[in-house]
Amino acid sequence: MDLGELWAIFGPGVAGAVFGTGWWFWVDAVVCSSVNVSFVHYLPGIFASLAAVMFNCVKKDDIDYSPYDDGEWRLKLWLFVAYVVSFVSLAASVGLLIQDSLVKSGPSVWTGTA
Structure with missing residues (x-):
């Protein structure tokens, strides 16, 4: 192999x-943790999990280029939406990390290192 x-x-x-x-x-x-975590911090992980489920709903064999097949655009649209959800969740998590590190009233100076 x-x-x-x-x-x-x-x-x-x-x-x-x-x-x-x-x-x-x-x-x-x-x-x-002794710090209360707001629900906003859960959302990127929830949406990343949703994107993973969306990716796994599509079989690799179903994606084939056929100009005369009407159903394939739905699969490609589904995968495009899954990619968008995945990248938005990644951007949101990075944005929350930066936002929490810039706020001085947070519980720790070392946000994002552990």
């Missing part, structure tokens, strides 16, 4: 494990 075949077999499992570990660290930090 070459590296491409191994990545095709183990890649989704590794990606799911990394995504689940990220959620595990987030929930652990929220539960163990």
Whole structure:
């Protein structure tokens, strides 16, 4: 087996494990922290999870270029919306990180390092 075949077999499992570990660290930090976390900070993770579900709803075999097929544009539109949701959640999380690091009244000076 070459590296491409191994990545095709183990890649989704590794990606799911990394995504689940990220959620595990987030929930652990929220539960163990003495600081009240507002619901706005949950939204990027919720939308990133929604985007992951949207990506996984599409089979790779269903995406094929056929100029005479009417149903394919719906799949491409669905994937485009999934990409938009994914990038917006990433931008929102970075924006919240920057906003929290610029505010001096926060609980810690080291926002975003742990």
